[in-house]
Amino acid sequence: MKNFERSCKDRIFHIYKNAWCITFFIPEHLPEQAVKKHTLIKNFLAQIGLHYYFRTKFLYMNKYFLTICMAIATATAAGLQPLKAQVTETIPPGVDSVYRATPTKINDLVHTKLDVRFDYGKRYLYGKEWVTLKPQFYPTDSLTLDAKGMDIKTVALVNGKTTTPLKYTYDEEQLHIRLNKSYTRDEKYTLYIEYTAKPDELKVKGSAAITDAKGLYFINPDGTDKNKPVQIWTQGETESNSVWFPTIDKPNQKTTDEISMTVPGKYTTLSNGKLMAQKNNGDGTRTDTWKMDQPHSPYLFMMAIGDFKIYKDMPWKGKEINYYLEPKYAPYAKQIFGKTPEMIRFYSKTLGVDFPWVKYAQVVVRDYVSGAMENTTATLHGEHIQKTDRELLDGNEEGTIAHELFHQWFGDYVTAESWSNLTMNESFATFGEIIWNGHDKGKEGEDRSRYEKLAAYLRGTKNGISPALARYYYNDKEDVFDAVTYSKGSIILYALKNLLGDDAFYKGLQKYLQDNAYQNGEPQQLRLALEAVSGRDLSQYFNQWWYYGGHPVLDVTYGYNNGKATVHVKQIQDNAVQTFILPVKVDLYTGKNKVSKTLLINKREQDFSFDMSAKPDFIDFDADKIIVGEIKENKTIDDYTFQYKNAPSFANRVNALKFASHDKSDKAQQLLLAMLKDADGEIRATSIEALDLANPEIKAAAIPALLNIAKTDKATRARAAAITKLALTGDTEYLPLMEAGINDKSYNVIGASIGGLAKLNPQAGTAAISKLDADTKKHIQNALFQFYGADPKDEYQHHFTEALAAAASPSKAYPVIGPYIEYLFKNENPAITEKGLQDLAAAAKRLKIENVFASQLVPAYENMSAAKAQAAASATGAAKDNLQKQAAAFKKAAEVFKK
The missing domain is CATH 1.25.40 (Serine Threonine Protein Phosphatase 5, Tetratricopeptide repeat)
Structure with missing residues (x-):
């Protein structure tokens, strides 16, 4: 699932002060969204003359910090290996001291059959359930089901065609049932439950990641809002599906299911598995029956009902791929979701496990409480993903689509056994985004995605302190949906891939998936699978990255003396954080010649030296950009200029951009000028915003490039930045450019043009705004507000x-x-x-x-x-x-x- 980082395709963090806009790369997901799966959050802070707008898919918030024992840090600093066994997590200050154990399994779900109908006026669901279970191991004569805020009408044991009432107690949260006898693990039993679900009467609270927890949502049920469709949809994660059907609402349960929905005949339905039957009831309603023959966890059950237009894409190996959208957006279904079949092919080939389900559907709903949700065979998206061709010019939600699809393997096929182990779902899905970007956009796209994930994680930390990935102490399970689980976990997985090599890493993932198919997983099972394939002991790696918290903060300085190039590395993260063991690749450049070396950092402070006949022109520390942490270096603008031109990885270019944007020297401005031709549109846009056009020489050199970008650049953000920059000159000769921009298809360009007219000719701006249609005005609201605020x-x-x-x-x-x-x-x-x-x-x-x-x-x-x-x-x-x-x-x- 994705939220804040909706997830964080990653967006830009804008700081508007007067007319200036400096942008930094920030992923959308939460989690770059915690936040949980990918929802557009625009956050605001205001002071005189200063606005902060946060536009991100995933706003990550780290509330708690993990403290590590000093004894462990000291032992590691001395070069001692950590224990091979799983490390005992230290309880963070302010966090509940109750150990969050994996839920004990007394009874196992086997099959869940539901027959539901809806009262749109009351916002009720009337349900009938036949649930089959068996004891996990020990005999039992009782059963507890999660059932939140329901009216329970009947609880009975099914005996063939007859039923026998059972005694039960109900406390509005759980249904405690006394069975007719003690059952053994070899005996199955089926219960019949009749109930009414009343989600809107339930008193629940959401979280930063999932803003509501009532499980079942009636959207505009009385049809009074003419601008909003009538819909019903569900949201199960974390444990909210028990609002609309009684179940054991834990991730370590697995069950097959069959859901029959009786709905107004004009509406379309979607659920898990295959549509098996549709029956016209003769009263204006229709009953659709969906069947799921493969077991999955209760939180992954879903329903969606509404006026959806179905776009059928090309099947993959005979499995349907469909997209459900509002009719207005149906013509753009292929543009929005069209890469899905290739994603399925790529992930299946890469993982060595074919897409495991009978179909894959994606549906878009209104007023969704998160970013997206990876329900088995049927991902549900919030309305932000639903765009016209014009909106898609300014960016799509491809990262979210890739993220949720990867969950069909990591999260649905093999499910985290508890919320403490959410890393086995969300770290992998976010990793899936990274490798898809690499496949689709090449190394540049992959490196960009990794950089943004690292930035998303680091923003919520201080002094290298953060919780562990596998987290067994927390105040609320929702706390685990944060940038540690999403972003940090994804780049730890990428670093592990780099360590083992692609072949061994993916063979290990294949083994993990096959060994635990339709079951549950946790980090130790992943470790054992990777060890079995690679033959390498990975206990230290997993202890360091999954069970300890924090990250390294490296203070790196360079020198040259007596024919030796020196690198001094000091780990300066908080003393309570572990000392990290890090293999690091270093590239030393002399002119166009490059020498690569590998260092092993395993102490708090170390010196390394290399024989060099001349002082290196540049040293690229962590050349592969694998370190999950921070690196502080004593670089100058000359160093950044060299790395931009000679070691142009995405991270090196962005870091050079960040330095040059704050450096006031002529050399920095020259470097920014060079960046106007960068291959990345966001780098071009940010370099434009940082240029100092008050410098006559810089202005003379920049204007031709800015005009060219404003007129022809394929990246609409870069075009918009160039238009805004030209307007800041105050030169009315650029008015025709702004006037032409008003008629552009891109909302980014239109908004920038409105802003430009506000500065150069407010009267012309007012006239231009009056000619815009309502849809365009809706999409450039911020630009219009800036215009109204300027005058x-x-x-x-x-x-x-x-x-x-x-x-x-x-x-x-x-x-x-x-x-x-x-x-x-x-x-x-x-x-x-x-x-x-x-x-x-x-x-x-x-x-x-x-x-x-x-x-x-x-x-x-x-x-x-x-x-x-x-x-x-x-x-x-x-x-x-x-x-x-x-x-x-x-x-x-x-x-x-x-x-």
């Missing part, structure tokens, strides 16, 4: 008011709030100020984000109040009166949220 006329307020009122969730409101506050500050009408602050307060209450306002906006309001009061001190007449009223309004708003 804050009273008549513009209704745009902000309407957008804020239409925001149905915090993620939809945040992009409005920041520009609205800036507009209110720049406007000079106290009535506008008071109305706007009322709008914002009402939105905060409606969306339950008062705490965000209290923490982020109170300082902004106070600063704005002080600024208005200061301006009033030197004003006279009506202007003075207006400024004082505005100061009072901002002050009052701050005081309200303080309370």
Whole structure:
């Protein structure tokens, strides 16, 4: 599953200050999304004249840090090997001390048969269930099923065609059943349960990764919202499917299933497995029966019901590949999902295990509570993935599609045995994104994906501290859905592939999948499979990366003396973090000649030297960019220029870009000029934003390249950046470029052109905006808000008011709030100020984000109040009166949220 990092295809983190935009690479997934699978989150923080917008698929949040015993760190630093057995995890400060054991299996699910119908008005599901089980090992005369917030009508034992009522107790969470006798592990028994599921009456809370946990969702069931389809869909992970059917809702259970859904005849249904039958009931309803003959975990059960248009792609080895979309988006199904058959072929060949299920479908739903979910045979996506051809010009969600598909092997075919071992699902799915990018886009795409995953992980850490991958202590299972599990885990797997070689690594994955097919897995099983194939002892590697937490922070310095090039490495991560054992490749460049060396870092501080006839022009430490950690080097702009031109891996180029963007030297500007021709569109865009056009020589050299990029670049982000940069010159000769950009197909380019007109000719900008259709305005909302904020006329307020009122969730409101506050500050009408602050307060209450306002906006309001009061001190007449009223309004708003 993917969320924050929706997952993080990875996006850009924009910092807008005045007209400048500096971008850094950030993956979308959570988890680059924790967050759990791939949902578009736009986060906002505001202060005077400064907005932060976070556009990412996966906002990762690390709440807890893992502390490692000093004795272990000291022993490792002394060169001692860690114990071969699994390391005992240290409990992080503030984390529950209860060990999160894999759930004990008393009874095993065997088969689950459901017959469900829906009450759209009440938002109820009326269900009948026949569930077959058997004891795991020991005889038992009782059964406990998870069943959240239901009305239980009947619980009975099935005897052929008759049923025998059973005694039970129910506490709104679990159904405790007394069986008619004690059953042995060789005996199966079937229960019949009749019940009503009432998800909207359930009191549950979600998490950062999955924002709600009521399992079954009725979307616009009464049809009152004409802009939204009527839909029903489910979301099972982590343990929410027990809201709509009684089950043992744990990942280490596996069951086959059959689901019959009675729905209005006009709707399409989707579930796991194959559609076996459709029966017209003669009353306007139809009953569809879906059957899943291969066992899978209860959290992977799914239903989706709505007005979907089905696009049938070419089957893969006779297995159907279908895409379910709203009719409006059906014409673009192939553009959105069309690489799926090749992904299936690539993953099947790479893993040595063919796609294991009877079909693969992908469905897009409204108001989804996460990014996407890898339900067995039927992945469910949030609406962000559903795009027109115009929207696809500015980016697709291919990373999410690849991520969820890889789960069909890692997560569905073999499932993590507990949430503590979620790494066996999510680390692998995120790794699947990386290797797909390598297959589809070459080494450049693979390296870019790895770089973004590493950046996503490191953003949530400090001093090398982070939790372990296999996590047996946590406050809530949702805490495990974070950047450690997703991003860090994926690049640890990639580093392991690099260590063993592709052939041995993938043979090991094949063995792991085959040995544990339709069962459960944890890291030790993966270790044993890889050891069996490679013949290598991997205990140290797994202890270091799966069972200890943290990462290395290396302080690396270079020197040359008496014919020897020297490399000094010091591990400077927190002393509580382990000392890492790291094989590292180092490339030493003299002119165009390169010498490669391999170092073994296994102490807190080490020196390495190499015989060299001359001082190296450049040393590329960790040349393969495999280290899962941070490297701090004593490089100059000359070093970065050399690495950009002579050792141009993706990471080397981006790191050179980051350094040059902050360096004010002429050499840095020259390097940025060179980057205007980089192969990567994001690097071109970011180099444009960092150029200093106040320097006449740089401007003269840059303008021809900027004009060419603005007109012809294939990357719309680069084109938009060039248009914005040219507008910042204030030169009206570029007005025709902006006017032409208004008619472009790319929303990125249109938005940048609107911003350019705001700077060069606001009157022309107003006229251009009036000609835009509603759909275009919806897609360039941020650009329009910036335009209205640059010239804050009273008549513009209704745009902000309407957008804020239409925001149905915090993620939809945040992009409005920041520009609205800036507009209110720049406007000079106290009535506008008071109305706007009322709008914002009402939105905060409606969306339950008062705490965000209290923490982020109170300082902004106070600063704005002080600024208005200061301006009033030197004003006279009506202007003075207006400024004082505005100061009072901002002050009052701050005081309200303080309370």
